[in-house]
Amino acid sequence: MDFSMAGYAFQGLLQKAIRNAISDGYRIFYNGLAQGFDIIAAETIIKEKHARDDCELILVSVAPFKGQDLKWAKHWRSRHDEVLKASDEIITLNEKYIKGCYHERNRYLVENTSRLICFCSGKTSGTKHTVTFAEERGLDIVNIWDLDKYS
Numbered sequence: 001m002d003f004s005m006a007g008y009a010f011q012g013l014l015q016k017a018i019r020n021a022i023s024d025g026y027r028i029f030y031n032g033l034a035q036g037f038d039i040i041a042a043e044t045i046i047k048e049k050h051a052r053d054d055c056e057l058i059l060v061s062v063a064p065f066k067g068q069d070l071k072w073a074k075h076w077r078s079r080h081d082e083v084l085k086a087s088d089e090i091i092t093l094n095e096k097y098i099k100g101c102y103h104e105r106n107r108y109l110v111e112n113t114s115r116l117i118c119f120c121s122g123k124t125s126g127t128k129h130t131v132t133f134a135e136e137r138g139l140d141i142v143n144i145w146d147l148d149k150y151s
Helices: 003-023 037-051 074-086 101-111 126-136
Strands: 028-031 058-063 089-092 115-118 140-143
Touching (some): 037 058, 037 074, 126 140
Parallel strands (some): 058 089
């Protein structure tokens, strides 16, 4: 799904999933800094941080390697930079691109959290592999792909 075309339903479901996590006591949110869902989710967390004075939310951004955004379109690079500026912590796993670094990043995310909020169609992809790994580790998974399930 093209996130720019997902509209208010998608944004509302993502916001609801994040707010539910906050209500359930989650305060630290890890983000993989990927174009699309990760950046949009980070922006949503940043908005929640600014809207709430009663709780401390922490955004940890995890980059697979330095400069991962250098070949992205200007629009996504700008959003990526804004997320980094608003992050409470930035973890860079590798100095440069190496084979398997995205898998390493995804594994790091799963190993450092207990709930995964994702947007996964179920088709074979890095996201699908991450969800499968999260299932194997027993994480609570909130997949907002199925819009009807969460509306």
